[in-house]
Amino acid sequence: MKSQKISEAVVRRLPIYLRFLNELAMKNIMTVSSQDLGHKLDLNPAQIRKDLAYFGEFGKKGIGYDVAYLIEKIRQILKLDRQLQVALVGAGNLGRALCNYNTYLRNDMKIVAVFDAMPQKTGETINNLTVQPMSEMKETLARLGVRIGIITVPAAEAQNVANQFVEAGIEAILNFAPVIIKVPGEVRVHHADFTTELQSLAYYLD
Amino acid sequence: MKSQKISEAVVRRLPIYLRFLNELAMKNIMTVSSQDLGHKLDLNPAQIRKDLAYFGEFGKKGIGYDVAYLIEKIRQILKLDRQLQVALVGAGNLGRALCNYNTYLRNDMKIVAVFDAMPQKTGETINNLTVQPMSEMKETLARLGVRIGIITVPAAEAQNVANQFVEAGIEAILNFAPVIIKVPGEVRVHHADFTTELQSLAYYLD
DNA sequence: TAGATTGTTAATCGATTAACAATC
DNA sequence: TAGATTGTTAATCGATTAACAATC
Numbered sequence: 001m002k003s004q005k006i007s008e009a010v011v012r013r014l015p016i017y018l019r020f021l022n023e024l025a026m027k028n029i030m031t032v033s034s035q036d037l038g039h040k041l042d043l044n045p046a047q048i049r050k051d052l053a054y055f056g057e058f059g060k061k062g063i064g065y066d067v068a069y070l071i072e073k074i075r076q077i078l079k080l081d082r083q084l085q086v087a088l089v090g091a092g093n094l095g096r097a098l099c100n101y102n103t104y105l106r107n108d109m110k111i112v113a114v115f116d117a118m119p120q121k122t123g124e125t126i127n128n129l130t131v132q133p134m135s136e137m138k139e140t141l142a143r144l145g146v147r148i149g150i151i152t153v154p155a156a157e158a159q160n161v162a163n164q165f166v167e168a169g170i171e172a173i174l175n176f177a178p179v180i181i182k183v184p185g186e187v188r189v190h191h192a193d194f195t196t197e198l199q200s201l202a203y204y205l206d
Numbered sequence: 207m208k209s210q211k212i213s214e215a216v217v218r219r220l221p222i223y224l225r226f227l228n229e230l231a232m233k234n235i236m237t238v239s240s241q242d243l244g245h246k247l248d249l250n251p252a253q254i255r256k257d258l259a260y261f262g263e264f265g266k267k268g269i270g271y272d273v274a275y276l277i278e279k280i281r282q283i284l285k286l287d288r289q290l291q292v293a294l295v296g297a298g299n300l301g302r303a304l305c306n307y308n309t310y311l312r313n314d315m316k317i318v319a320v321f322d323a324m325p326q327k328t329g330e331t332i333n334n335l336t337v338q339p340m341s342e343m344k345e346t347l348a349r350l351g352v353r354i355g356i357i358t359v360p361a362a363e364a365q366n367v368a369n370q371f372v373e374a375g376i377e378a379i380l381n382f383a384p385v386i387i388k389v390p391g392e393v394r395v396h397h398a399d400f401t402t403e404l405q406s407l408a409y410y411l412d
Numbered sequence: 413t414a415g416a417t418t419g420t421t422a423a424t425c426g427a428t429t430a431a432c433a434a435t436c
Numbered sequence: 437t438a439g440a441t442t443g444t445t446a447a448t449c450g451a452t453t454a455a456c457a458a459t460c
Contacts, residue, residue, distance in 0.1 A: 009427070015405035019384060033441060041386055045441095046429055053443055061442040062436035079408045086404070093306050097299035098400065109404055147411055148404070172407045174400075178225060180247055188410040190403055194304065194380075197398050198292070198315060198354070199221035201378045202285045204394040205353055215451070239417060251417095252453055259419055267418040268460035 010051045016041060017048070018074045024067050033064035080108040085144050087170075089161045090152035091116040091124060091131045094176060098150060099127045112144050113137075117157065138168040147171045155179040162189075216257045222247055223254070224280045230273050239270035286314040291350050293376075295367045296358035297322040297330060297337045300382060304356060305333045318350050319343075323363065344374040353377045361385040368395070 020040060024032055038045035052058050052070075055077050059065045075081045088095050088111050099111050114129045115137050116122060124131045132140060140146075149165040151158050151173060158177035165173055165187075172188040175181055178195050226246060230238055240251035247254075258264050258271075261283050265271045281287045294301050294317050305317050320335045321343050322328060330337045338346060346352075355371040357364050357379060364383035371379055371393075378394040381387050384401050 007427070011409045012402070012406045014409070015402035016386070018405070019402065020386075035441080042388075044429060046431090047427090049442065050428085050444080057443070059442050060436060061434065062440050064441065077409065078405055079411050080405060084408055084411075093299075093303035097303045100299050101400065105401060105404070109408070148407060150404075171411050174404055174407055180222070180226075182248075188407060190407050192398070192400060192403050194307065194398060195311060196218070196221035196225065197396055198311070198356075198380055199224070199284055199286060200218045201354060201380055201394060201396050202290055202315070203217045203220070203283065205285050205290075205377050213451070241417080250453060252455090253451090255418065256420080256452085263419070265418050266460060267458065268416050270417065 004054060006054055010054060013043070013048075013051055014074055014078055017051075018071065018078070018080075021067055021071045021074070025071060030067055031064045032067055032070075034059075036064070075108070083107055084109045084148055085113075085146040086111045086148045086150060087113040087115065087137070087141055087144075087146045087165075088150040088152060089115045089117075089134075089137075089165075090154075091121045091126060092152060095150075095152040096126050098152065099129065102127060109148070111150070113140050113146060115140075117153070134164065137164060141168045141170065149173045151175045151177055151181070153177060210260060212260055216260060219249070219254075219257055220280055220284055223257075224277065224284070224286075227273055227277045227280070231277060236273055237270045238273055238276075240265075242270070281314070289313055290315045290354060291319075291352040292317045292354045292356060293319040293321065293343075293347055293350075293352045293371075294356040294358060295321045295323075295340070295343075295371075296360075297327045297332060298358060301356075301358040302332050304358065305335065308333060315354070317356070319346050319352060321346075323359070340370065343370060347374045347376065355379045357381045357383055357387075359383060 017037065020037065034045035034048045037048050056073065058070050058073050086109055088098060091114055095114065099114060102111055114126055114131050115134055116131050117134050119133070122131050122133045147170065149170040151161050153161050155177045158175060158179050159181050162173060162181040162183055166183055170187065173183065174190050174192055176192050178193050180191070181189060183189055223243065226243065240254040243254050244251035262279065264276055264279050292315055294304060297320055301320065305320065308317055320332055320337050321340055322337050323340050328337050328339045353376065355376040357367050359367050361383045364381060364385050365387050368379060368381070368387040368389055372389055376393065379389065380396050380398055382398050384399050386397070387395060389395055
């Protein structure tokens with residue numbers, strides 16, 4: 001049961017479960033059923049039970065899931081039970097906006113370093129962070145133990161930044177630039193591209 | 207062949223094809239094969255051919271696809287062959303960043319109105335647009351023919367904004383707030399949530 | 413013509429959903 | 437006990453990939 005490979009679809013739903021469970025916890029709700037979850041999140045209850053069952057037996061038959069316990073378990077699964085350090089490259093509008101989400105990321109993750117290739121940007125302050133030049137990246141990431149990188153530079157520079165991330169030992173990248181970037185197999189890349197997202201929405205207009 | 211329902215996965219790939227085709231066009235490359243496309247976009251060539259074949263016979267056997275013609279066809283499919291008007295609610299950092307993407311969206315789409323519920327924000331200028339109060343939304347959207355809405359408000363207000371969008375006749379919504387919003391079946395919602403994206407990335411760390 | 417590449421069918425693979433025994 | 441809900445198997449559904457005849 002441990003050595004099954006978990007599909008990407010499952011992994012993408014876990015943070016959604018986690019977020020809703022946190023809401024329940026804040027309302028002092030102690031227990032939740034897969035049916036409740038499914039109803040709120042527009043998902044099939046069987047799917048939710050199956051997703052969770054990949055990782056263990058977290059529920060009680062006839063009762064449901066203990067909210068606090070399930071939160072703890074999902075945080076462990078997602079490796080959010082320690083604080084993960086994140087670096088961001090590209091101190092433009094989008095980069096600045098994301099840095100302000102630090103509060104949202106709570107204790108799970110934290111953007112701890114910001115870089116930009118343009119000399120006129122370095123030295124600027126964003127949310128208590130000083131924008132550093134690219135030349136300092138490798139050393140800073142090693143020192144701070146950064147494992148995750150965010151790319152918010154223009155499309156033309158994204159691949160270059162990705163290469164530097166890989167060189168600096170980054171293990172996972174979230175790319176906001178509207179271009180597919182290539183990295184070695186051991187590095188994980190997710191694309192978060194707002195323009196393609198909007199364009200696919202347009203398809204559903206009548 | 208016309209009445210097949212197209213899967214979401216297919217629709218999400220079309221903008222990626224389009225973006226790469228535009229790059230080719232800018233390099234004056236006239237023709238491309240599914241193999242070339244697949245190699246560049248990390249997709250299976252058979253999948254690309256199948257995706258396109260849902261909508262018509264756009265290629266030439268032995269030759270490949272004419273870049274300009276395929277661009278034209280995909281733009282038609284995605285309804286990007288007219289300019290689509292977009293409205294945004296939430297003039298915070300993220301909203302401001304997205305407004306600056308207007309140049310990126312080219313002729314396909316354009317953010318033409320920005321709203322915010324906070325009185326101190328209204329009247330501010332973002333990229334030639336004046337932030338308007340929510341009370342003006344319905345009238346403005348009707349006047350400008352806006353069909354797509356973007357939500358960049360805090361999670362607690364997102365559902366409320368969505369309701370107002372629906373009320374104002376919006377047909378598709380891109381929601382950046384970290385919460386699942388509910389809308390009537392005829393309205394399309396995509397979620398573009400940066401925090402869940404980051405959290406699912408963390409799973410893949412060793 | 414020979415080589416290349418499409419469009420499409422069939423085969424495979426994977427994900428979702430239904431159903432139900434186990435059990436709280 | 438009766439009612440509820442899990443964990444899990446089996447059934448269904450859908451998406452991806454392979455293969456190849458058609459043809460430029």
